[in-house]
Amino acid sequence: MAQETNKKALLFIFITLLVDCTGIGIIIPVVPTLIQQLTGGNVSEAATYGGWLTFAYAIMQFVFSPILGGLSDRYGRRPVLLISLLGLGIDYLFLFFAPDLWWLFVGRLIAGVCGASFTTASAYIADISTNENRAQNFGMVGAAFGLGFIIGPLLGSVFSQFGVRVPFLAAATLSLLNWIYGYFVLPESLSKENRRAFDWKRANPLGSLLHLRRYPAILGLVLSIVLIYIAGHAAQSTWTYYTMEKFKWNEQWIGYSISFVGVSVALVQGGLIRFTQKIFGAKKSVFIGLCLYVVGFTLFAFASKGWMMFAFMVPYALAGIAGPSLQSLISGNIPANEQGELQGALTSLISVTSIVGPLLMTGLFSYFTSATSPVYFPGAPFMMGALLTAFSVIIAGFSLRKT
Secondary structure (H helix, E strand, C coil): CHHHHHHHHHHHHHHHHHHHHHHHHHHHHHHHHHHHHHHCCCHHHHHHHHHHHHHHHHHHHHHHHHHHHHHHHHHCHHHHHHHHHHHHHHHHHHHHCCCCHHHHHHHHHHHHHHHCHHHHHHHHHHHHCCCCCHHHHHHHHHHHHHHHHHHHHHHHHHHHHHCCCHHHHHHHHHHHHHHHHHHHHCCCCCCHHHCCCCCCCCCCHHHHHHHHHHCHHHHHHHHHHHHHHHHHHHHHCCHHHHHHHHHCCCHHHHHHHHHHHHHHHHHHHHHHHHHHHHHHHHHHHHHHHHHHHHHHHHHHHHCCCHHHHHHCHHHHHHHHHHHHHHHHHHHHCCCHHHHHHHHHHHHHHHHHHHHHHHHHHHHHHHHHCCCCCCCCCCCHHHHHHHHHHHHHHHHHHHHHCCC
16 A cells, blocks of 8 residues: 555656656747847847846755755655645746746746755655665656656747747646645655754755765766766757857747757667666766767857757767766765765755856857857857866866776
């Protein structure tokens, strides 16, 4: 009976994460156009505002992830998850009716708070998992992310044909339906005897970063991961603006391209990586993957036709073998009883890259596409991505000699 309940709960958590990621993906194709409508500016100016909108979302996630995690330890996972889902649904409605840019900023701040529920969802999975199925269950998180960013942009492309705000209404509907579903089927996973008092000192995002000083042997590899995540925002934060500016793509083509990226990455990380690990091993996979990132970013930067962006996704997606291999090497150098602290510190660092990356990349795009720029080069963010990844290759090379 308990096993059956856990299966239903796990299905709900998967659906929750899938809906969250789909909701984010739905609105990606239309955000640049909506910003332009609200500001009356061009794509270059929209990119600057878009970077700050991403920053607003990321900073709230960074701050509130440990807070929501602490609250779920005190009051249980169910109420925190359900309140977050309800908040997301209301927030998407708020964004649907946004009359000006400030409403968008307020909406993204609220979304960052509610989106921090990923922490609670992960804690829920840990509660209901055993040593035998924990890795398998956590693998569903990655599957939900990948699937959400395939489905979301496709739906966004379809709904945008009925109006630039319609995707926000679709995202709100998904979140509210998921909240209703969870209200009736989601059981509590944390028993009262396992709960603890809420402590502001422990709900501190900066504290977890200090733990990395305890692992000097892997600091170089950690820095490589940080550089990769910052470089990744060349694609994540400027793709829509870049393709609209350079190739005059509309919301539909943007959605199709992002979904294609999602499919490519899912195929590599969901299937191909099993074979590359056996053939090359973790260390060679890191080196090959990082070099492919440099190639992919450079090709994106100098693409002259829209179809090239699809073709150049091949080396970019194949580069995805580097990230999991790096994480595997880092984890393998840490004792089993310190893995939790390590993962917490890595999560906090990745949150920081989501604050720095969007501002850096959208700022570069905005500058090199503005009338005051000495050189017109919309591919500047991708070249920065290639440069950061090249540094990552060098740092990882030195670090791998020590491991």
